[in-house]
Amino acid sequence: MSTAHDIKRVGLLFSGGPAPAANxxxxxxxxxxxxxxxxxxxxxxxxxxxxxxxxDSPLVEGKHYLCLRxxxxxxxxxxxxxxxxxxxxxxxxxxATHDDLADPVKNAALRxxxxxxxxxxxxxxxxxxxxxxxxxxxxxxxxxxxIPELRKVCxxxxxxxxxxxxxxxxxxFGFYSAAHFAASEIRNLGADARSTKVWYVLELMGRKAGxxxxxxxxxxxxxxxxxxxxxxxxxxxxxxxGQMADLMIARKKDGREYGIICVAEGLADRLPDDQRxxxxxxxxxITLGAAQVGRLLAGDIExxxxxxxxxxxxxxxxxxxxxxxxSEPSAFDVLLGTQLGFGAYRALVEExxxxxxxxxxxxxxxxxxxxxDLIDPDTLKTRVRMIERGSDFYRLARALEYQQTSHxxxxx
Numbered sequence: 001m002s003t004a005h006d007i008k009r010v011g012l013l014f015s016g017g018p019a020p021a022a023n024x025x026x027x028x029x030x031x032x033x034x035x036x037x038x039x040x041x042x043x044x045x046x047x048x049x050x051x052x053x054x055x056d057s058p059l060v061e062g063k064h065y066l067c068l069r070x071x072x073x074x075x076x077x078x079x080x081x082x083x084x085x086x087x088x089x090x091x092x093x094x095x096a097t098h099d100d101l102a103d104p105v106k107n108a109a110l111r112x113x114x115x116x117x118x119x120x121x122x123x124x125x126x127x128x129x130x131x132x133x134x135x136x137x138x139x140x141x142x143x144x145x146x147i148p149e150l151r152k153v154c155x156x157x158x159x160x161x162x163x164x165x166x167x168x169x170x171x172x173f174g175f176y177s178a179a180h181f182a183a184s185e186i187r188n189l190g191a192d193a194r195s196t197k198v199w200y201v202l203e204l205m206g207r208k209a210g211x212x213x214x215x216x217x218x219x220x221x222x223x224x225x226x227x228x229x230x231x232x233x234x235x236x237x238x239x240x241x242g243q244m245a246d247l248m249i250a251r252k253k254d255g256r257e258y259g260i261i262c263v264a265e266g267l268a269d270r271l272p273d274d275q276r277x278x279x280x281x282x283x284x285x286i287t288l289g290a291a292q293v294g295r296l297l298a299g300d301i302e303x304x305x306x307x308x309x310x311x312x313x314x315x316x317x318x319x320x321x322x323x324x325x326x327s328e329p330s331a332f333d334v335l336l337g338t339q340l341g342f343g344a345y346r347a348l349v350e351e352x353x354x355x356x357x358x359x360x361x362x363x364x365x366x367x368x369x370x371x372x373d374l375i376d377p378d379t380l381k382t383r384v385r386m387i388e389r390g391s392d393f394y395r396l397a398r399a400l401e402y403q404q405t406s407h408x409x410x411x412x
Contacts, residue, residue: 011040012026013084014128015087021173022086022160023077023082025341028341032344041065042066042067049116051112058119096380114150124154125156127156130159133160134357134375156354161174162178162324167382169360175212178327181323181328194258199315213264214387214394223261224259233270244301245301245305263294292317292319301313302314339360
């Protein structure tokens with residue numbers, strides 16, 4: 001395995017969906033390696049070009065990778081696009097067990113990644129991405145143990161997701177920026193709802209957890225928030241629609257014929273089989289946006305309301321999705337991102353680590369979490385951090401929703 005003193009050339013890549021402050025991470029990492037005499041190769045489009053590499057089809061500078069210089073990564077921390085671009089290419093999609101990592105058929109794409117790293121003399125790889133990208137980074141680490149002839153490459157991972165459901169770190173870069181943007185949209189729609197006496201079902205990103213839905217709803221003053229943490233087993237849209245109709249009836253009696261219901265897109269994954277979408281992405285995940293669980297719920301609410309009252313009601317559906325991923329990065333996300341990027345340098349060069357995720361705690365103090373603490377050793381799947389029912393954050397969301405049982409305001 002390479003040591004800190006052996007690292008002369010570092011590869012850097014960003015994989016998966018965009019996130020605000022991505023360039024802050026890239027900039028801080030690259031600048032610190034460059035400032036200490038370590039060359040930095042920025043691979044473009046995540047793993048897309050690496051997994052297609054061969055001796056007959058080498059990578060082309062400017063098209064598939066960049067030899068990063070200070071000018072390339074200076075004054076970019078607040079840019080909204082990602083300078084290295086990204087993709088959802090998944091070289092480990094055929095891996096399901098430890099034995100698969102040594103299977104020349106199933107590990108072929110990962111082997112091509114190693115061939116590319118070897119061809120460009122990469123001593124260490126900095127992986128920036130979500131839980132699927134972490135899983136790929138771990139595959140690359142474990143393969144080096146199982147296949148001795150592979151080039152030894154130190155690997156550190158930097159956690160990224162606007163969903164904030166990452167185990168091993170309290171807040172992921174881009175989350176607050178995305179929540180701020182979504183909250184602004186909720187407030188705008190709230191003004192429209194009050195002005196026109198309508199209801200909105202607003203669907204937000206959040207495949208496995210409701211952090212973004214809750215944070216956006218709290219900051220945007222939504223009427224109700226629903227996510228995967230609120231349900232055991234299947235998400236029965238018709239039953240929930242009845243509950244939302246009751247909420248609307250109570251609000252109307254209270255003189256409020258409007259409201260915003262925020263739902264996490266991950267509820268689509270809890271739908272009955274006959275309602276679940278069939279399309280999947282490169283990682284085998286259901287394409288939640290195509291399911292439009294918010295639209296389904298809005299239609300069911302209209303039916304339930306008419307059944308209860310005999311009156312019709314218009315419930316509008318809207319998705320807030322991709323626009324949050326490249327929103328203006330907040331100062332906090334830039335700070336967090338730069339610390340994580342700096343942490344990549346410190347983990348590899350100062351600490352001599354490999355197979356670790358860079359994290360922070362307390363006042364953005366760096367900490368390094370072994371992949372073994374983040375990934376199930378038997379299934380090789382990453383752990384997910386849900387909002388715990390009964391936690392203070394969960395109780396905050398519940399406390400700020402419209403209370404159907406509230407009494408009239410007491411006299412002072």
